[in-house]
Amino acid sequence: MTQQINESEKKKNNKLGLIIAFLAILVIIQGVKWYLDHQKKNELKTELANRDVELEETYNKLESVSNELQLKIEEISKLGGDVEELRLAKEELEAERDRLQESSDVGWARLYKIRDKVEGYETLLREKEAEIQRLTAVNEELLSENTDLKVTQNMLSDSIQELAETSEKLGEKVALASTLKAENIKISAVNKRGREKEGEFKNRQIESLKVGFNLAENSVAPIEGKDIRIRIIEPEGNVLFDVARGSGTFMIDGREEFYTAVQAILFDNTKQQITFLYDKGADYITGDHVIEIYADEDFIGSKSFTVK
Numbered sequence: 643m644t645q646q647i648n649e650s651e652k653k654k655n656n657k658l659g660l661i662i663a664f665l666a667i668l669v670i671i672q673g674v675k676w677y678l679d680h681q682k683k684n685e686l687k688t689e690l691a692n693r694d695v696e697l698e699e700t701y702n703k704l705e706s707v708s709n710e711l712q713l714k715i716e717e718i719s720k721l722g723g724d725v726e727e728l729r730l731a732k733e734e735l736e737a738e739r740d741r742l743q744e745s746s747d748v749g750w751a752r753l754y755k756i757r758d759k760v761e762g763y764e765t766l767l768r769e770k771e772a773e774i775q776r777l778t779a780v781n782e783e784l785l786s787e788n789t790d791l792k793v794t795q796n797m798l799s800d801s802i803q804e805l806a807e808t809s810e811k812l813g814e815k816v817a818l819a820s821t822l823k824a825e826n827i828k829i830s831a832v833n834k835r836g837r838e839k840e841g842e843f844k845n846r847q848i849e850s851l852k853v854g855f856n857l858a859e860n861s862v863a864p865i866e867g868k869d870i871r872i873r874i875i876e877p878e879g880n881v882l883f884d885v886a887r888g889s890g891t892f893m894i895d896g897r898e899e900f901y902t903a904v905q906a907i908l909f910d911n912t913k914q915q916i917t918f919l920y921d922k923g924a925d926y927i928t929g930d931h932v933i934e935i936y937a938d939e940d941f942i943g944s945k946s947f948t949v950k
Contacts, residue, residue: 703760704739707767708732714770721777731766761864822868822909823858824916824935824943830854832919842948845925853918853933855943859911868909871901871936872918877929882922894939901936909937 711732715725738759830852831843839847853872871892874882881900883889888903903918926949935943 704736707760707764708736708739710767714767714774717774718770718777721774721781723773723777728766728770821940822860822863822937822942824855825858825913827853827855827933827935827943827945829933829945829947842950843926844950848926848949849921851920851922853920853935854915855935856913856915857909857937857942859913861911863909863911865908865910868907868937869904870907870916871904872920873900873934873936874902874920875932875934876927877931878927882920884923887921887923892936892939894936894941 711728715728715732718725718728828840830838830840831848832838832850832852833847834849838852851874869892876882882902883900884902889901890904891898891900893899903920905916905918907914907916928949930946930948932944932946934941
């Protein structure tokens with residue numbers, strides 16, 4: 643009888659121990675969950691605080707550059723130079739500044755784009771500073787020599803025109819040099835098992851079409867946001883287009899064209915790898931297809947593939 647009582651008591655103690663252990667595990671789990679939630683909130687607060695600081699610095703930078711542009715407009719106007727480019731730049735900058743001030747939620751990508759624009763404005767200011775120095779020198783020469791006013795005015799006009807033409811040519815060269823280039827373009831058919839095949843494909847081998855390439859290093863191109871698009875052109879010349887799969891339209895040389903897929907990236911000049919995985923959802927037309935690649939509106943590469 644005593645042995646039965648002891649066994650019963652032992653079972654009760656075991657159950658009680660299990661209950662206590664279970665409760666202890668629950669407490670530990672809740673503690674870990676609270677700690678992770680607390681850590682995540684702190685990280686979010688830090689990121690928001692950093693973004694707010696960056697936002698304020700960007701706004702102040704826009705304000706500062708706007709003031710500098712106004713000074714340059716006044717200086718060049720007094721020297722008789724053309725200030726239309728500066729006026730347009732100032733209007734665009736102030737519009738960007740006002741949108742930034744009115745926006746309640748500004749993401750990092752937009753801040754980076756605005757900072758890129760600010761760098762462009764600062765480059766314009768440096769170019770105009772050189773123009774001011776040249777105009778000032780020409781005006782001082784006019785005052786010191788005080789010779790044939792008409793001839794000197796013609797020289798001034800020629801100098802301004804020459805500077806404008808030089809600036810325009812330089813801008814065109816920089817724009818051309820800064821165009822990105824797609825390298826090592828590879829086109830693969832990915833089947834239902836995830837296996838890839840290059841070269842010629844059969845429709846049964848194409849569950850998805852994989853397009854991979856890297857952006858060539860370019861020391862002239864600025865670090866900024868880019869929209870990378872591909873156009874898959876069928877043998878008959880039609881572009882694969884399906885809004886449900888991310889297709890849309892964009893401008894090329896002033897005309898609206900279809901694109902098949904797009905990715906928004908931050909070009910960082912590190913020969914970064916870009917990959918598109920396109921699921922057509924239907925068979926491809928037999929024949930040669932061409933894939934064109936664009937960065938914003940600039941054509942940067944192409945390659946063909948064949949469906950048998």
